[in-house]
Amino acid sequence: MSKSHLELTGVEMAFDTPKGSFIALDNVNLKINKGEFVSLIGHSGCGKSTVLNIVAGLLQATKGGCVLNGHEVNSPGPERAVVFQNHALMPWLTVHENVELAVQQVFRKTMSKQERRDWITHNLELVNMAHAANKRPGEISGGMAQRVGIARALAMKPSVLLMDEPFGALDALTRAHLQDSLMEIQQELNNTVIMITHDVDEAVLLSDRIIMMTNGPAATVGEDLHIDLPRPRNRVTLADDPTYVHYRQEVLKFLYEKQRKLETIKPTRASTVEPEQEEAQAARA
Amino acid sequence: MTTLTTSAPENSPTSGVKALIARLSVPNPASVGKQILLPMIGILVFLGFWHLAAPQVNTSLGAFPGPVQVWEQGGQLWQEHVNQRERADKFVTMQEVRNQRLLEKDPSAEVKIRPYPGAPTFLDQVGTSLVTVLAGFVLATVIAVPLGIVFGLNRYFQAAVNPLIQVFKPVSPLAWLPLVTMVVSATYVSDDPMFEKSFLTSMITVTLCSLWPTLINTSVGVAAVNPDLLNVSRVLRLSFWTHVRKVVLPSSVPMIFTGLRVSLGIAWMVLIAAEMLAQSPGLGKFVWDEFQNGSSQSLSRIMVAVLAIGLIGFMLDRIMLLIQKKVAWNE
Ligand SMILES: Nc1ncnc2c1ncn2[C@@H]1O[C@H](COP(=O)(O)OP(=O)(O)OP(=O)(O)O)[C@@H](O)[C@H]1O
Ligand SMILES: [Mg+2]
Numbered sequence: 110m111s112k113s114h115l116e117l118t119g120v121e122m123a124f125d126t127p128k129g130s131f132i133a134l135d136n137v138n139l140k141i142n143k144g145e146f147v148s149l150i151g152h153s154g155c156g157k158s159t160v161l162n163i164v165a166g167l168l169q170a171t172k173g174g175c176v177l178n179g180h181e182v183n184s185p186g187p188e189r190a191v192v193f194q195n196h197a198l199m200p201w202l203t204v205h206e207n208v209e210l211a212v213q214q215v216f217r218k219t220m221s222k223q224e225r226r227d228w229i230t231h232n233l234e235l236v237n238m239a240h241a242a243n244k245r246p247g248e249i250s251g252g253m254a255q256r257v258g259i260a261r262a263l264a265m266k267p268s269v270l271l272m273d274e275p276f277g278a279l280d281a282l283t284r285a286h287l288q289d290s291l292m293e294i295q296q297e298l299n300n301t302v303i304m305i306t307h308d309v310d311e312a313v314l315l316s317d318r319i320i321m322m323t324n325g326p327a328a329t330v331g332e333d334l335h336i337d338l339p340r341p342r343n344r345v346t347l348a349d350d351p352t353y354v355h356y357r358q359e360v361l362k363f364l365y366e367k368q369r370k371l372e373t374i375k376p377t378r379a380s381t382v383e384p385e386q387e388e389a390q391a392a393r394a
Numbered sequence: 395m396t397t398l399t400t401s402a403p404e405n406s407p408t409s410g411v412k413a414l415i416a417r418l419s420v421p422n423p424a425s426v427g428k429q430i431l432l433p434m435i436g437i438l439v440f441l442g443f444w445h446l447a448a449p450q451v452n453t454s455l456g457a458f459p460g461p462v463q464v465w466e467q468g469g470q471l472w473q474e475h476v477n478q479r480e481r482a483d484k485f486v487t488m489q490e491v492r493n494q495r496l497l498e499k500d501p502s503a504e505v506k507i508r509p510y511p512g513a514p515t516f517l518d519q520v521g522t523s524l525v526t527v528l529a530g531f532v533l534a535t536v537i538a539v540p541l542g543i544v545f546g547l548n549r550y551f552q553a554a555v556n557p558l559i560q561v562f563k564p565v566s567p568l569a570w571l572p573l574v575t576m577v578v579s580a581t582y583v584s585d586d587p588m589f590e591k592s593f594l595t596s597m598i599t600v601t602l603c604s605l606w607p608t609l610i611n612t613s614v615g616v617a618a619v620n621p622d623l624l625n626v627s628r629v630l631r632l633s634f635w636t637h638v639r640k641v642v643l644p645s646s647v648p649m650i651f652t653g654l655r656v657s658l659g660i661a662w663m664v665l666i667a668a669e670m671l672a673q674s675p676g677l678g679k680f681v682w683d684e685f686q687n688g689s690s691q692s693l694s695r696i697m698v699a700v701l702a703i704g705l706i707g708f709m710l711d712r713i714m715l716l717i718q719k720k721v722a723w724n725e
Contacts, residue, residue, distance in 0.1 A: 167625055185628040197622035201644045201723030210640060214630045245723070265630075 113140040119173030135327035144299045148312040151322030157305045165191050187215045190267035194274045196258040198246040205242040208261045215265050232264040252283035272304040313356045321363045459694035467694035475515040482510035523676035530600025531661045538608035546616025563606040567664040574598045592674035599668045604661035608653040615649025651718040662707045
């Protein structure tokens with residue numbers, strides 16, 4: 110059997126806080142195959158972003174590690190492109206220039222100037238943003254900016270595409286539209302994708318697998334649900350498909366029944382746990 | 395407004411007039427009032443108050459000058475400048491004619507043209523001050539922006555240097571001046587100096603005092619780059635220089651310019667004080683000389699200088715604002 114494409118083994122993440130060490134993740138194990146679309150779902154603050162940042166190389170696991178294609182990940186790189194929650198476009202660059210910054214950096218040596226320009230345009234067309242190539246991020250809507258963020262990530266030809274709640278800040282219609290385009294693009298390019306989401310429907314609709322995380326501290330992988338639904342998927346017809354409904358139920362059950370217990374413990378400890386977590390999050394922001 | 399006028403019946407004469415008015419007065423009346431009318435009223439009220447109050451204030455050199463006397467002195471100073479220029483031109487042409495004759499007699503004769511020895515006029519002093527302030531400000535910028543970037547990028551460095559900045563920032567130019575003067579006299583010794591010593595002293599004092607806002611704002615701006623953008627830079631593996639050029643610098647340009655504008659304002663104020671104290675050529679010296687002069691017109695002439703200082707400071711700020719609008723992405 111061949112080794113898996115991306116593998117997390119025994120990952121522990123401890124953060125130094127003023128009140129001592131805070132163990133966010135404990136013994137996270139995960140194997141992801143090439144071309145798989147994986148969603149990470151779990152309650153807020155459980156450590157989803159931390160997992161993603163470790164894969165991205167933006168954070169270093171305190172124990173265990175992440176191996177991509179047989180190489181250990183210990184720094185960020187364009188082969189693991191990240192789509193950030195709030196697009197993270199440079200506000201002083203136009204849409205085209207934002208993608209150019211990435212393309213320039215990754216393909217400076219392998220593509221001619223003209224090839225690079227065509228490649229930028231191609232990726233903007235992929236997300237239907239070529240018409241706004243010369244606008245600044247401040248002049249386009251949040252959904253449009255998010256699409257440019259996706260185009261920038263795709264333009265790096267990453268072997269893994271990492272997305273941290275890419276559609277979290279968008280209205281339902283824009284979100285549905287972007288989900289459909291993302292499905293099409295992934296179908297076409299067959300990228301490996303890890304996406305964080307809070308939205309159960311989004312997870313079931315898009316994913317091949319849903320990784321459900323237990324509540325923190327010391328969060329880990331709770332359940333690993335394979336979604337066997339044929340592609341292309343259509344949100345309207347799936348809505349009353351019994352298998353789809355079943356998967357949806359599974360995720361909801363995990364989030365609101367199995368992981369609920371921990372949540373009821375929280376309020377009693379709220380005064381000690383919450384401020385610390387909030388502080389930590391503020392420090393990170 | 396346009397939809398209203400187009401939907402009105404075509405044949406109605408009033409609608410035509412309305413449309414015409416709408417087209418003629420493009421900026422709406424309220425903003426015209428705010429931007430032109432109100433400042434005009436403010437200035438007029440000030441002039442009126444000044445005109446009435448000035449004669450009440452008696453000094454040893456006579457009553458405090460009102461706007462009319464100051465206006466006259468302004469014209470007078472201009473006239474003196476024009477006359478001086480004419481004399482200087484004549485002086486130079488005279489020498490040229492003489493040299494011409496010398497050369498005709500003896501082609502190998504050594505000829506020289508001496509500059510006109512007359513005292514600098516008010517406008518010459520304005521020119522000197524402008525050149526000095528710009529030189530000092532440019533030097534401050536060249537030092538403060540790169541240093542600010544280094545401090546902003548490196549938290550440890552910043553922590554190490556911060557106390558020094560906080561201590562030196564509030565130092566008055568008057569305290570620096572004697573030190574700068576002594577150091578310049580001691581170190582800048584050359585037979586054929588490119589700059590006057592007085593120019594260097596004023597310029598360095600200006601630099602020392604106007605450095606801080608730019609330095610502080612730059613380092614704050616650099617330290618405050620959106621962490622998401624820093625992560626983008628890391629994911630792209632941008633080299634240090636590309637990172638600074640493409641991410642850090644553009645991101646902090648708005649803050650840098652805020653600092654530059656404060657610095658330029660300080661530079662201008664400091665320069666006038668330094669020139670007064672050190673008797674270096676410039677507007678400050680003009681004010682001081684007039685004060686020492688103590689003629690009946692001195693106060694009016696000083697008042698002209700005061701207004702000129704204010705107007706020039708205002709203009710400098712406006713120019714910086716224009717440059718900022720050209721350069722900064724958030725304007
Ligand atoms: N730099 C840090 N220092 C200290 N604690 C941190 C840091 N980053 C994250 N944490 C803590 O680790 C835990 C997991 O954080 P993480 O951001 O991964 O959660 P998340 O699942 O992405 O939450 P959300 O869904 O709200 O984005 C949280 O309790 C958080 O407070
Ligand atoms: Mg998160």
